Amino acid sequence: MPRPDLPSAVSRRPSPLLLLAFAVAALVALPLAGIVAQFTEPGTAATWRHLAAHVLPEYLANTALLCLSTGLAVAVIGGGTAWLVAMHDFPGRRWLEWALVLPLAMPAYVLAYVYTDLLQYAGPVQSGLRAAFGWQRGDYWFPEIYGLGGAATVFAASFYVYVYLLARTAFLERAGGAAEAARSLGCGAWGAFLRVSLPLARPAIAAGTALALMETLADYGAVAYYALPTFTTGIYRAWFALGDRAAAAQLAATLLGFVLLLLTLERAARGRARFHGGSRRRSPRRALHGVAAWLATLGCALPLVIGFVLPAGRLLALAHADGDAQLGPRFLTLAGNSLAISALTAALATLLALALAYGARLARGPARRAAGLLNRGIALGYAVPGSVIAVGILIPVTRLDHAIAALWQSLGQPHPGLLLTGGLAALVYGYLVRFLSVAVQTVDTGLSRITVSMDEAARSLGRGRGALLREVHLPLLRGSLASA
Structure with a gap:
């Protein structure tokens, strides 16, 4: 044979x-x-010199900082919620497990609009604070929604789902039995997470973070609404406002360089790891009790509330008040x-x-x-x-x-x-x-x-x-x- x-x-x-x-x-x-x-x-060399001298440094800095902030946030939020729902049992886990994907249905630019409406000076949050405490302008500090911080928050609330979906699958399929074996050998819960579960889920977290960052790099609506100069706003401005296809194409090509770097880093994060042997049996979830259980519920509910419940509720309230043709x-x-x-x-x-x-x-x-x-x-x-x-x-x-x-x-x-x-x-x-x-x-x-x-x-x-x-x-x- x-x-x-x-x-x-x-x-x-x-x-x-x-x-x-x-x-x-x-x-x-x-x-x-x-x-x-x-x-x-013809003439593209002069265009590139102009871009490099005037706008490219700002685009590079803002895009890099936005990617760094968003990447850290989605990795922590998506990986953390995936670990909680896949490895533990706590109040509300069953419905939170599927509800945590709902923010993916809320575009980032819609989140940007909703939270600007809620948190700006004339919005209901600051107006309510001034009415409750008798404050005037300058009497209190409130975080600025416009700019880099607001954009990174919006992207994290919308795109953490990419990490959550992939990491949850990894924790369910690979990490459960290995973590259970580690705990049976005397390893604590945090030790099993840091030394066993997290390394096994690292490829999934890296891939999900890469997807979230590519979505961040491609977004135009949110960064334009927050007046944050990035490569995408520069591409749109050069192509559609100034009619300069060469400048837009050069900025787009530079953006592709960012993606190549991102993919290289994602592959490096995966490393050369290969999985050999091991049981694929899903181990029982570890039941949480008392304060730990409710903290887990709060930790999973908070991204859902920020990324879907509050924006959807605000949009429904506006539609009910003003009508929708x-x-x-x-x-x-x-x-x-x-x-x-x-x-x-x-x-x-x-x-x-x-x-x-x-x-x-x-x-x-x-x-x-x-x-x-x-x-x-x-x-x-x-x-x-x-x-x-x-x-x-x-x-x-x-x-x-x-x-x-x-x-x-x-x-x-x-x-x-x-x-x-x-x-x-x-x-x-x-x-x-x-x-x-x-x-x-x-x-x-x-x-x-x-x-x-x-x-x-x-x-x-x-x-x-x-x-x-x-x-x-x-x-x-x-x-x-x-x-x-």
Whole structure:
């Protein structure tokens, strides 16, 4: 009987999954290549010198500080809440476990608007304080909502969910049994967390933090509302206010450099860790009592209240007071269209991410390195502002649309219209360029937690790649695929 793990002529052929990775990477790179190509236009050197002398230092400083503040906050909030709900039992844990994802439904710019409305000088909070204590302007100190601090707070409240989802899955699938074993050997609760649970969840926390930071880098609404000069506000100002495509493209290319650095740091945070052996049995949650139990409830409820409950309540109050002309049949139509497009994009992104991450896992030697680089390259689209991606897509896709129409008319048929840009195809394409990285990071993190010994055991029993995916990996990836 032939050994299934020995290379064969078939295994030396290019893997279909690797070819798919090249094709997807090329599609993702198309709008980004259009941005980078602006560097070749005449006069761009002078534009770059002007940017470097006048605005680039401020953009660099603000963007770096914003990423540092947001990254620390989402890692602590997302990782901490995930550890509490996955490893402990306390009042309200069951509903908090799913409710903690709700802030992801609240865009960061909406949070910025709501908290500015609540916390500004004329808002209800400061007005209530002045009325209660008889204060006047200058009699009291109140934190400034505008600027770097406000933006970092808003991003942390909105994006910690990325870390929470990935870290919760890691704690449930890997850390529970190991932490229980550590405690049985005399290690305390904090010692088990710091020395066992946290290292096992580190890849997931790093991946979630990277996703949150890429979302932060790409955001325009919140930083523009808070008047914080960053790369995204500079790109929009250069492209749409000043009409300087070259300057906008150069700023966007610099932003891509930030993303490359971020991805490199995320990989370094993961390290070369691989998981071998160990039980995947979920251990019983440790019950908390007394003050510790209620502190855990408060610690999990606070991000939910800040990121969803207060903003949603304020928006409902404003809608009830002022009315909303969009409510009614039009609202149902808009909601239906949004759900249909998001479901289609999510399904395609999850399938592509599974193929890309699985292809990188199966590849060996140079092919493995190539697949890893391609998957990291796909993540670049996540940090580019949506409007820039739209422009980068519309230019080549519109040309393709016109070419298809010309070919169709040359066959004696009537003009078919804009088949790609006039329908869902271009829109879904843009969403995939923007959000495929989320699914790839999530599935890749899930695959990294599947032990190498499981693959080797399945191959020794004669299981091929398809059976390995179907019988071993997919059942173990259910949580990661749902998160993707």
